[in-house]
Amino acid sequence: MTTQLPVLDISRFHAGPEARADFVADLRAVLHDHGFFYLTGHGIPDALITQLKALTRQFFALPQADKLAIEMVRSPHFRGYNRAGLEHTRGQQDWREQIDINTEGEAIGGGEAWNRLHGPNQWPEALPELKPVALDYQKRVTDLGVDLLQAIALSLGQDSDVFRPIYDPQPTQLLKLIRYPGRDVAESDQGVGAHKDSGIITILLQDEVAGLRVQNLAGEWLEVPPIPGTFVINSGELLELATNGFVRADIHDVVAPPAGVERYSYAFFLGAPYEAVIPVLPLPDDLKSRERGLSVDPLNPLFRNVGLNQLKSRLRSHPDVAEAHHADLLAAGLAGQGR
Template sequence: MQQPPGSIPTLDLSTARSVDGSFTPGFIEELRNAAHTVGFFHVVNYGAAPTQVDDLFDITRRFFDLPLQDRLALHNRLSPHFRGYAGLGTEITRGRPDSREQIDFSPERAPRTDHPADEPYWLLQGPNLWPRETLPQLEEQAMVWAELMSGVGAELLSAIGVALDLPEDYFTEPFEGTPAWMAKLVHYVGGVVEDAGSQGVGAHADYGFVTLLLQDQVGGLEVLPHGASDWVPVTPVPGALVVNLGEMLEVATEGYLAATIHRVTAPAPGVDRYAIPFFWSPRLDAVIEPVPLSEELRSAARGISDDPENPMLSSYGSNMLKGRARAHPDVTELHHPELVRR
């Protein structure tokens, strides 16, 4: 069923496949409409254990309740791989600080020290920073969640392939072996970062493939669908994932699927907001070629909404490194001054 303009639809992942294992036409139609018209949708019944969401939010709150010196022991300035804790106001979006603190993590892998000079994105690979002594449960629960989200992301990407009239394994190869997913545990705090104003995180598009966001009930996430002039709030649905598509899919489909602009408004002073985004992403060396769209879909493609100040790149690793370097200029200047734009 076609969604009303500006609405954020809800898809039930338990209805995605029929008994013979194929995707159901109804689910594929809902997914195609949501991904093309809004670029954002909720997903429910995705396989979380009964208390998994509540437990993950609880351990996330406990981390941000740790003494500041314990969090700073994991400071991302200690990581040349952009991992670990980022304090309030240290992540930059559109040139302004965000009213949030967070811990970033990705697959636990050894650093690449032998990468070619023209493949600097390999510097993103490396170990995570966790409070293994003060809060050891955080790593365990976060990585179990990442494993679940990897499965959900892969399933949705298979369904997106079918929605584009392609085989369901069309996007599989770039993810084989060492997918470079990224995730965050985020704490938004209003009224603390003076230069941020009402910005929880500034307007942006994600630079991967599929984003799976778990948000609490405070709210504040807003999206700007293609062609819209008004921001649309993404009202929290308890336990649901908020799904949006990244720049890699916009590049691959010439804009038929859009990397929809979104932002987060900071909560009121004294109110805490927690969110856990997961970015299902391919190998760092993956290069995304254009998708062979049918004439029907190509005629509905909007073209790439490229920003000269923030160009989209077909190399996933290059796109990710560009985004990380801009978001954390202090880490970039400390560890990778050669990446700083002159």
């Protein structure tokens, strides 16, 4: 089993024309072959990362009543805390507890169904320090994601600003703070079931405990162990859509840690505005000849409308929220099956 993915240093993107061209070429190869890689040179302050990790552990150590005060089922916008086993992938329970923090905003009534995703986050009154640190981190990884999208655009033979409609004036920004209990607590070894991410790119910060795996083209599972000072980057379904499969959105999962061990991770998903429609980029001939088309999963149809894609995903993965707030959408069959 392969134990390590490629490592790219994004500081090369800003180190002069020759270094930039080399970085873009390396990025192109990785996006086509893996969709997953480690990123160094990202510039996110160590002090901020340390703060976020400490506050995340403090949040999950709170009394259950304090965590349930912001339980996601209280939010029609799919924000807040989830107990282990309440999120589902392909109908199976994921054994992780987490807090979902999306773009801060106001609720929007009426209009398209995906407008229901807009709204305020829920913040724990018992840990007020979490909000400013989480939002600072969210902003900084958003800036990093924009930098990556500009590099990805160049790697695809496009103008560097081709993805600007995705992040300007406002992308979607989902930050998940996650705790995986050990297998003495979890009822299966499924930390998170096999899936593809539904956004554009994911920026994942891992702690020191392994568990993430990615599946390659041959169907083999590759381990993605933590490397200090790095993020794990992976491309999502919307990038696969935009490139007709030239860029891979790889299937991945998380195996629950051993008994008596906890695993923490901090996943950030950068996505397009809900009203956006993902186009197919006109790739240069040498890249277009290597398009693979979209991977087809009958349990997980993809929509070029971003809002519809996101709403479908949230309805499936959080059935308790869907039943409590969106019974009409379930009756209309929007959630379908799987994740």
